[in-house]
Amino acid sequence: MIEPDATDAPIDLKEACVRAAHDFIAENGVERLSLREVARRLGVSHQAPYKHYPSRDHLLAEVIRRCFRQFADYLDDRGQHADPREDLGALGRRYLAFAAGHPLEYRLMFGTPWPEPAEQRGLVEDARHALDVLRTVLRRIHGTDRAQRTRVDLDAMFIWSQMHGLASIAQANVMEHLGLAPQASRQMVSHAMHMLELAMNAAGTDSNSPD
Template sequence: MSAALTLLEESSEAALSLRAVARRAGVSANAPYRHYPDKDALLAALATHGFNELHGRLLDARDSAPAGQELVCLAQSYVRYAVEHPALFRLMFNRPCDPSHPEVKTAGDAAYAVISAHVVAGTPPELHEARVTGWWSLVHGLASLVLYGKLPRDDGAIQQVEELVRSAVTAMSRS
């Protein structure tokens, strides 16, 4: 898994192959096939790994957030994860979830549940879906804009990104 993650971050999903992973890991060309029957299975495993990591980060952010700052901390954690793992983040969200890989959906749903449970707190049930969709769109949009260089920031200045996220989430929470 670590060889595949490194290759993904160094190149792209298109350049990732089971043979390339084997070369990187220093094992025989057939060794990865014991774990992944094909490239799609490898990509699903990587996406699952990413969603599981994101889930853990979101739980940590939620649990350590100062009272009243939970949404800001969740948003900052989400965007920080995207900035720290850009290729994996793109794989997690740009690749369609294949129904034959239910573990990707399960892991993604778990991360989404951390966000949605907090977003809907105190919201009338008829507004739950709209509020979660709007909030997730805001945060995912911020992450994407940062990744694609569309928001001004100094390279490596995660504090600048976190302040931008704080400002956007706070402004939208008041509307």
């Protein structure tokens, strides 16, 4: 479900178009989205959505932007943890919970090519915010000086790739046919988080910088 944008009136046409587009994608797929279909769903003139969205791609960019905003807010709402490594673990679990609870939004963010107006709609800023939630925690671990910037970004990409891989596999149909032990299926997330913690701890003892 798309969260309302705080800058928009809750029931105006601009907001209604975003919600209608989200619902249409959920039912029919992103490929069939068009402003004409959105107008038909809303019961308005087929020209009406063009007052706010010059093209179908502008509307799609706004839908994806809202997904990233919702995702970042969800990560931000994980609670406060004085220990940054505990905070990192909470962030990872929060990531996986969002992917499991919002599969459509997750696919739109990471499985849909960005339309051309993405930067114009502010999508880049909201996507970067989601990554900055993770980088902020890593700066608490590594420090904030410029010398640690590469280390923070490398760790962020490593952690994100691990979480994304696990989230994507968990949603894949093939999971039903792999013959995994029931215990393995139940412990998949906790085991992955434990292995990630071991990897981070091991990296923390290595003073050599990556090549």
